[in-house]
Amino acid sequence: MVERRGARELPSEGALIETFRRAFATKDPRVRVGIGDDAAVLELPSPLVWTIDDSVEGVHFDRRWLTIGQAAGRAFEAALSDVAAMGAKPLCALSSLQVPASATASELRAIRAAQRSAARRAKSPIVGGNVTRGPGYRFTTTLLGHVKYPVLRSAARPGHELWLIGPVGMAGCGRCWLERGATPPKGALGRAITRCVRAWQEPRARVEDGLSLDGRKHSAIDVSDGLATECRTLSRQSGVRVELDGGALRAAFDPELLLAAEKLSEDPLGFALFGGEDYALLASGPARTRPKGARVIGAIRRGSGAVLVGEGRARLLRGGHDHLAS
């Protein structure tokens, strides 16, 4: 019904929900009732992990630098990343969409397509949600997952190695490039910049990597706000000292990050520590249990606080991202 209306005319709530119901239809046997009743009805294993995340236009995303489909996809991946960081297998999702009066049918199609793709990648059907109007787009995603031994932020222990799983810094570098508004050159540098920009525009939650962790041995947190903040959180919640080794972290950087950051005259370490939105996993565990793909970037010690070592004198990690700061 959306298609037959003018491009700038919003379909009715009922018609819009119907388009989502069709787009998100699933044959998953765990879904007894999907979109369309007062609530979804599900047959799920226990224990469950459960998270909710929001992405608000003008706060978490800016449409100068993202298509609306990219914004919708990122919002889903950010919630999914919380499930990944618990070491859990995603099961299903609800999506709540806030739509501004300026919304167009093609924007709504792009949102549907992006959410459907993200849900399929995660094998997590969207089984319900809500639609409201409001002063801008807003994507709220709540996900359920299953895990036998949840991987907690409070489980880092002295003697653990500190691990990075997945690249960090690229998303922050990509966003910085977009903010400076320059056109990427051709060649290797251009490809490096494009990859950083894509890392920010189209992140992917590390679900498979999360499943390689085990809550009886490992701790983990996802890198949404930058490594500085995540190291401090791990330290506080586990009651340990987190030592991040700057040299080891630099050695883990993607060569394309080095290239793109150099062109911006920025230290890639800054993007890794404070950029955020990478959705890598910061984890810890005994050396003998290190999963494939995990890079050692430091160690867990007795004590408190998060410190950067191996870059001259040890420095306390501060700063990072406060979602309420203006």
Next chain:
Amino acid sequence: MVERRGARELPSEGALIETFRRAFATKDPRVRVGIGDDAAVLELPSPLVWTIDDSVEGVHFDRRWLTIGQAAGRAFEAALSDVAAMGAKPLCALSSLQVPASATASELRAIRAAQRSAARRAKSPIVGGNVTRGPGYRFTTTLLGHVKYPVLRSAARPGHELWLIGPVGMAGCGRCWLERGATPPKGALGRAITRCVRAWQEPRARVEDGLSLDGRKHSAIDVSDGLATECRTLSRQSGVRVELDGGALRAAFDPELLLAAEKLSEDPLGFALFGGEDYALLASGPARTRPKGARVIGAIRRGSGAVLVGEGRARLLRGGHDHLAS
């Protein structure tokens, strides 16, 4: 930490989450990990019902007529009402809060207190959530519940009685009174008006009534948008004709609604059909299975559409509330 700051200064995200973590602490043995990790970890029975609902300042509520605590409480009850309408027992909740830059510490305290009260009444601890800033307050609540035989919108059958469980029209009448801005008089009329205003400001989801329904025999939907819309939805989703009997509905009206509507020179039937936000339950089932407290207000027939009978000639029910309409 909130208390020690200036009244108009917003605490940091971490400090705010800490106040919520303390306020919502629970000893519920089903909650293995509550607020503070990437996701909550829960041991829950299956099948589950799962819903999400949003309440956006300037769209769903207006602070001229509601305290911020009332707005937060209503938002929780609206989501809870979806669980009730499935005949499910609520289990636990996540709460996502959008906070404007103008927020004060006392507003945040009132929100916490209202959400904690609503969660306690529902025996549904708030086990996690999210905090973001944005252009106004916004409350998003997602709830999980447990039900053996979910009560569906698609289960109305020809021969069923149509039931109303709980009062309708009072919330719409109360809101109308607030919009007109008059001061309620003293005496019986004043008390009637105050009760209608309270019905709108402080609704209560009908969880116990929902539990009296059985998905093998009954259909149900909650009255959030007004009886006209809910009758049409029941008709469409069950493939039946819903006959709403105006006389029987009028006989079910609370005497205080009649008094308050008369003073406004409004037909209370209009508030019941189009007012919404009552969170009564509209249900159906065979006469011999009618639960205590259910009033017969019509019948389910073969055919299609929702009609109002017993008020002169039968009329198709139209109109109601579209959440996307401006």
